[in-house]
Amino acid sequence: MSANQKEYSAVDQAEPSADVASTSEAASSGESNNKIELKPKISLVNACTIIVGSIIGSGIFVSPKGVLAEAGSVGLSLIIWALCGIFSLIGAYCYAELGTMIKKSGADYAYIFEAFGPFLAFLRLWVECLIIRPCSAAIVSLTFANYIIEPLFPDCEQPASAVRLLAAFCILTLTFINCFDVKWATRVQDVFTYAKVLALILIIITGFVQIGRGYYENFLAPFENTTNDVGAASLAFYSGLFAYNGWNYANCVTEELKNPEKNLPRAIWISCILVMFVYVLANVAYFTTVTPKELLESSAVAVTFSQRLYGVMWWIMPVFVALSTFGGVNGIMFTTARLFYVGSREGHMPMILSTVQINRLTPAPAVLFVALTTLCYLVSTDMYALINYVGFVTWLAIGLSVVALLYFRYSWPDANRPIKVSLVWPIIYTAASVFLVVVPLYASPVETGFGCLIIATGIPVYLIFIGWKTKPKAIQSKIDACTLTLQKLLLVVPEEKKDI
Template identity: 70%
Template sequence: MSYVHPDGTVDDSINLKPKITLLNGITVIVGSIIGSGIFVSPKGVLEQTGSVGLSLIIWVGCGLFSMVGAHCFTELGCMIVKSGADYAYIYEAFGPFLAFLRLWVESIIVRPCSTAVVALTFSAYVLEPIFPDCDQPEDAARLLAAVCIVVLTVINAVDVKWATRVQDVFTYAKLLALLLIITTGVVQLCRGKYEHFLSPFEDTKAGIGTIALAFYQGLFAYNGWNYLNYVVEELQDPYKNLPRASWASITIVTVVYVLTNIAYFTTVSPAEMLASSAVAVTFAERLYGVMWWIMPVFVALSTFGGVNGILFTTARLFFVGSREGHMPEVLSYVQVHRMTPAPAVIFMGLSSLVYLSSTDMYKLINYVAFVNWLAIGLAVFALLWFRWKRPEMERPIKVGLVWPILYCAFSVFLVVVPLYASPLETGMGCVIIASGIPVYLIFVKWQNKPKAFLSVMNKFNMGIQKLLMVVPEEKKEL
C-alpha cells in the first residue's frame, strides 16, 4: 500500500509511516497520562501532605517537573529520531546491556501488567452502575477486561489511523468528564463552597520524606509524558511537532489536574477524600443525584483510551527492541498492506491477557516502580553524556544544561527515597532487574547458538510471516 507524505511524495517502501499528526501527538500524550488516577485516587498526595494547600502545590510541582523532563526529551527525540524513547537513548549512550535490562523489565512486567490493571479498572467502572450496591462478579470483570484488550489489539494491528482516532475520541471524552467536574467546582465556589480553602495549610505534614512520597504519588499520575517519544518515527515533522505536542500536552494536563483537585475540595472534605475509594464518584453522588452513574462511565471511557495508549506505544518499544536484536526477530516485522507492527501489537495484547489471570499485578508493578524513574533519569543523563562525549551530534533542539542537571538531581532523589521507604519492594525490583542478566547472556550475547535452535526459530518466524503477512521492514534514513 502506497503512502503519500504531507509534501506529496509517494512512499512504496515497507516500514512504519509517519501518520501521526500534531493533534494525534497531543492526544497520545494527554490520553496516556490521564487514566483512572485523577478520577479515582488523588488522596495519595493528600495522605502524604496532610493539607489542601500543600497538596495543590505538589500537583503543580509534579506538572513542572514533568515539563522539565519533556523539555529534555525533545532534544533527545530530535537528536536520535528512533522510536523507543528512553530505551533508544540508553542504548545509544551506554550500550546494549543497560538498554536490554530496561526493555526486560518493561516487557515482562511493567507494560503488560499496566495494561491488564487499566483494563480491569475499565471493566470495574463499566459494571459499577449495574452492580452499585453489591460485589461485582470477578469472572465478568476479567472477561470484559479481556474483550477490551482484544478489541484494541485488533484495532492497533489493523491500522495506525484507527488507533490514533480511538486515542483522539477517548481523550476528548476524558477531558469532557474533567471539564464537567471543573465547571461544577466553579459553580460550587460561586455558591460559597470554599470552606476547605480558608485554612489551606492546616494539618500540613512537614518533612523531606513525606514531601518526597507525595511527589512520588503525584508523578505517578503524570506518567506517560514521554510516550510520544516511543513513536517518534511515525510522527510527522518531529523536529516541530515533538516539542509542540509535549509542551501543549503537559500544560493541558497540569491545568486540568490542579483545577480538578480544586473542584473536588469544594464538595469533598479532606477527611472524606482520604476515606473514599473513588473521589470522582463520591463527588458525583453528592451533586448529580440520579445521574451519578455518568462518572463511572466517564472513568471507563478514560481507562479504555488509556489501554489504547499503552498498547500503541508499547508495541513500538517491542518493535525497536526486536530491531536491535533484544527480542524475537519477528516482532520487528511490518504488515505488508497495513504498515503496522502487527506481531509486536499482538505480542503485547497476548502478554497482557496472560496477566489477567494473576492476582499479584499491583504488587509486581510496585516492585519495579522505582525503575521507571531510574530509567528516565538515566536517559536524561544520556543528554549530558552526549554533550560531553559527542558534541558534534546534530541537535535541532538544544536545551539549557540547567534543565537536565535539575532533572537528574531530582531523579536521584526519587530513586533513593524508596530504598529507605520501601526496602523490601525495592529489593524485589532489583532481583527482577537482575533476572534479565542471564537472559541477556544466553539470548543476546551468545552468538553461536545451536543449529537446531536457529532452525526452530526460523520456522517460527516463517510461520508468523505466512499467518500475518508480515516481512522485515525496509531500512530508511532516520
C-alpha cells in the first residue's frame, strides 16, 4: 500500500452500517464477479461518442468569434482551425501511448502521478477541480441555455437570470442521469453526439450549396486585416483549442473501456480526424453567408447562419445546438467524475469521492461533486473570459503529461507499449505547449496571472491535507465520522481493491 493509500486506509477499513452492508451484499450478489466496482461497459462506439461528444460541445458554435477576433482575417482563422486540429491529433497520438501503457483512468493526472510523483499530480488535480473541468462544463451549459432560449428572444438581449436557470437545469438533469446508471449516461452521449454531428453536416452541406451559388466573397482576400501580434495569435489558438478540448477524455475512463489496448487508440484516431474535418468545413460554411464583421457582432453564429438561409425553419439550428451542448455537458461530467474518483482513490481528494453507489454501481459522490463545482461557475456569463482563463492551465497540464511520455521512455525503457510513437511528435507537442503557456503571460497577464495564483493555492492544501501524515486522532476521527455519515446517506461503499 502506497503512502497516499495509507492516508485514508482507516476510512476504507471502517465498517459501514448494517443497513449499508446488507444492501451492499444484495447488490453484489447479482453481479457475476461479486464485486462493488465500476464495470467495463464502454464499447468502441461509446468511446468515440464520448470523445466526439465532449469535443463538439459549445466550441464550434462559440469559438469562431474568438478565433476571428484575435486572428483578424478569414484566411488566418481557417489556418488556425486546421493547425489546432493537427496539434490536438499529435497530442492524442501521444496520449494513445500513455493510455495503453498506463491503464489507469484519470488521464493526465494518472500520468503525471506515475512520472513526477504525488505533489505535481495533486496540483494538476487541484487546478482541474477548481478551474478546468467545472469551468468548461459551465461554458457549455451556458451555451446550451443561450441557444435554447434564442427563439424566444430573437430581437433582444437574453435575460441573464433565465440563462443561468436553464444552465443549472441542464447540469442537474445530467447529474441525475450520471448518478442513476452508466448505460443511461452513455446512451445520452450516443444520441446527442449523433444530433450534433447531424447539425454540423447540415451547416457544411448548406455552405457547399452557397459556394456553388457564387457566395464566396469572403474568400477573395482571405488575409486582409491579418494580425501581426504574436500574443493575439496565441489567444486565437486558445479559442480554437478550446473547441477541440476533450480529445483526451476517453483516457479518463480507461478502466471502464472494453479492450482498451485496441479500442482507446482507435477511438482517439477516429474521433480527432472526424472532428478536425468537420470544424474546418463548418467555418468555411459560416463565411459563405456571414461576413467577418457580422460574425464578430453575433453571439450565436450558427443561429445567424440559419436565420439567413432557412427562412421560417431557422429555429432548427438553436435546437440542434442545444442538443449538441447538452451532450457536451454530459461528456464532461461523465469523464470528470472518473478523474475525481481516481484522485480520491490515490488519497488526493476526500475518500467519499472514490466510493460506488451499491445499487447503481456509479460513482455518485464524484458526480455530485462535479455538479456542485460547476454550478458555482454560473455566477459569470462572460464565456470568452472563461475560455482564456481555462486555456492557460489546460495546456500547461497537458504539456506536462506529454513531457511525462518522454520521461517514461528514459525511466521505463522496457515497459509494455502497445503503441509507441516516434519521439519527434512529443517533442513538437512540448515545444508548442511552451509557446501556448509562455506567450499569454504578457498577452493576457490578468487571466494567466490569476491562473498561476490558483495553482499556487494548491501548495498549502497539499502540505496540510496530504503531506501532513501525523494528524491528531481527534481530527482524523471527525473526518472518518463525516465520511461514514455520507456513505450512509448516499448508500455508497469503497470499491473492492483490484490490480490495474
